[in-house]
Amino acid sequence: DTEVTQTPKHLVMGMTNKKSLKCEQHMGHRAMYWYKQKAKKPPELMFVYSYEKLSINESVPSRFSPECPNSSLLNLHLHALQPEDSALYLCASSRPTGGKTEGANVLTFGAGSRLTVL
Amino acid sequence: RKEVEQDPGPFNVPEGATVAFNCTYSNSASQSFFWYRQDCRKEPKLLMSVYSSGNEDGRFTAQLNRASQYISLLIRDSKLSDSATYLCVVKGGTGGSYIPTFGRGTSLIVHP
Numbered sequence: 001d002t003e004v005t006q007t008p009k010h011l012v013m014g015m016t017n018k019k020s021l022k023c024e025q026h027m028g029h030r031a032m033y034w035y036k037q038k039a040k041k042p043p044e045l046m047f048v049y050s051y052e053k054l055s056i057n058e059s060v061p062s063r064f065s066p067e068c069p070n071s072s073l074l075n076l077h078l079h080a081l082q083p084e085d086s087a088l089y090l091c092a093s094s095r096p097t098g099g100k101t102e103g104a105n106v107l108t109f110g111a112g113s114r115l116t117v118l
Numbered sequence: 119r120k121e122v123e124q125d126p127g128p129f130n131v132p133e134g135a136t137v138a139f140n141c142t143y144s145n146s147a148s149q150s151f152f153w154y155r156q157d158c159r160k161e162p163k164l165l166m167s168v169y170s171s172g173n174e175d176g177r178f179t180a181q182l183n184r185a186s187q188y189i190s191l192l193i194r195d196s197k198l199s200d201s202a203t204y205l206c207v208v209k210g211g212t213g214g215s216y217i218p219t220f221g222r223g224t225s226l227i228v229h230p
Binding site: 105 | 160161162163205209210217218221222
């Protein structure tokens with residue numbers, strides 16, 4: 001069982017719908033990430049939150065809106081998506097230190113939310 | 119030049135074979151290195167961290183060569199269950215960035 005929980009596991013939505021993906025972790029990690037992964041490609045970073053503040057936005061379109069209500073929760077709000085946004089959306093968490101210790105900052109991933117936009 | 123490069127494969131090997139993957143990285147200030155394993159339609163899972171001194175976990179050995187800026191993963195006595203995509207991840211750099219950079223992954227197929 002993964003220590004990062006994502007819901008829903010599967011989501012089908014139309015281009016006019018508004019939906020949200022949710023992510024929760026109780027490992028005390030203070031960095032949380034959203035990744036998007038298409039088939040046969042590596043995960044592509046979208047957003048990073050560090051201590052509940054947005055620290056990285058990798059030029060993601062505004063139809064994706066992240067939110068970090070507290071240190072354990074991370075949401076991704078979806079609105080007016082396009083069919084090409086269909087992908088596996090992965091949440092991950094880690095300790096947000098500078099990584100100066102070898103092996104530090106291991107990313108732990110959730111099982112993902114598989115999104116289909118019709 | 120991509121920041122983290124891997125041969126996508128696939129590497130197609132028989133059970134019991136030894137197989138090795140390399141991953142090169144461009145940022146000489148990188149500080150943390152990992153191998154993740156990803157099964158089809160599943161999330162990436164940490165296989166092992168990679169330490170400067172090299173480290174071993176059962177049939178798996180990881181090594182880091184900072185001078186040449188590459189990491190390697192050696193799998194001995196391959197099992198059918200080792201079939202997966204192996205992702206190289208590199209973190210850290212100038213300013214202590216903790217943002218991980220993924221390679222594109224190397225596909226391994228172990229056949230009977």
